[in-house]
Amino acid sequence: MHTTDDIQLEMKEPLTIQVENPVSTKKNTVCLRFRRVFTLDVQPNEKHHYPIFIIIMSILHISIHLTTYVNIKWRDQRFKDSLDDLWMYYIPCMRPTPYYMHMHIVDCISSIQNVTCYYGDELKHKCFSFLYPHQLWRMVTINLLHINWFHLLVNLSKQLILGILLERKYGSFRIVIVYWLSNVGGILCAMLEDSRKSVVGASGAIYGLLLLFTVERLNAMKTNIDHRRFILMQLVLFAAFPMAISIFSAAILGINVAHAVHIGGGLVGFLFGI
16 A cells, blocks of 8 residues: 655635725826926926025115115105115116206295205205116116005016926026016116106016016917916916906006016027027
8 A cells, every 4th residue: 555645735815916906096196287387398297496686686676665665764854765866767867967957946945945956956855866867776776666565566466376387397596687677678768758757567567477487388389289278278378367456457557657667688598488
């Protein structure tokens, strides 16, 4: 009789697969779409920059406007009035005035004692004597002043939205150049319209950002055929809608708008965009 050893079969542990609970993709999809609205990426995984310049400028605008409401007396004027006289864009303070105009008799503003006041003396008092009449810093400081809180809010909202989008894509260096050249372009265009007007605000620089954004998005529509509706939505949301609000608000409130500044600044932004 042939005998065989008992063979003990070892039972192996059963293979277990842990299946995680499916994560809701709806929430992630909404977050991704929301983040995508606030990016200007043409290709996936593009490098993003920190919007340092735009944030610093916005904080500076708010801080300076707050100081205009501090109850400080200087030259028997409110601090806001003195700051406007020193910083606003005003051509007579930035270039020499012919001698015959200096001798024109005008109403006395700076002094009550003088019976006769001349235009040259009053202009020097208004402009302050520092570097008069070559106060070219006004081409920069015009950007830092605003008429009131509404003016600041309108400009600041557009500056933050457009500026952050563009600076995250192009970096601070390029946006600094576009911003300040658009500011200067707006001033030069206003100078051609009427050199006697005084202007304040950052509208020239903001319109430069607006036109740069618009041209950039139109160019993106050519290369991203599948995402044209999405890009069009960005144009409506970030360009057309804020502009419509600004135009209707200015018309309803009867605000004088320096259209020449907008055109000059926008032209610079357009040239950078193409």
